[in-house]
Amino acid sequence: MTKNRVQSQTRLRSARRAELIADYEAGMPVKAISAKYGVHRSTIPALVRRAGAEVRVAGLDxxxxxxxxxxxxxxxxxxxxxxxxxxxxxxxxxxxxxxxxxxxxxxxxx
Structure with a gap:
């Protein structure tokens, strides 16, 4: 029998979310944003979309x-x-x- 892992959630206030979006739009890598704000990297595109910003396409140009x-x-x-x-x-x-x-x-x- 395995135990469920307890995961904490980081809730960002609107000002902090705006900073995250600004970092994302400035081109900061998702991994760096994740570490800076303490959120999972999969959360970042969701926050970006919710803010009405454009999500970057993965990969290099x-x-x-x-x-x-x-x-x-x-x-x-x-x-x-x-x-x-x-x-x-x-x-x-x-x-x-x-x-x-x-x-x-x-x-x-x-």
């Missing part, structure tokens, strides 16, 4: 994909590119593949 791919092709690792661009390494991996690049084998430590 063409310029970001090209930049991520170019940085990787210059010799940076997926993780290094991700950190520099403030995105996930999976997004970098997908950008490289979408741009027709090939992934290098992972380096293994002895």
């Amino acid at each position: 063409a310029e970001e994909r090209a930049r991520a791919s170019a940085l990787y092709e210059s010799g940076m690792t997926l993780v290094e590119v991700a950190r520099r661009m403030g995105i996930g390494d999976d997004a970098v991996r997908q950008a490289v593949l979408d741009e027709g690049g090939q992934l290098r084998p992972r380096c293994t430590s002895p």
Whole structure:
């Protein structure tokens, strides 16, 4: 028998919700907003829609994909590119593949 996990809910006052929406519209990553405001990342698009703002489409645009791919092709690792661009390494991996690049084998430590 498993126990139900207790999850706390963070209720944001209207001023705090407005700050969250402003951060979102300014391009702050959802993961960062989630950490800053203490809300689950799936809550953010719902709050954005309720405020009448436009929800961003997931993924990188063409310029970001090209930049991520170019940085990787210059010799940076997926993780290094991700950190520099403030995105996930999976997004970098997908950008490289979408741009027709090939992934290098992972380096293994002895």
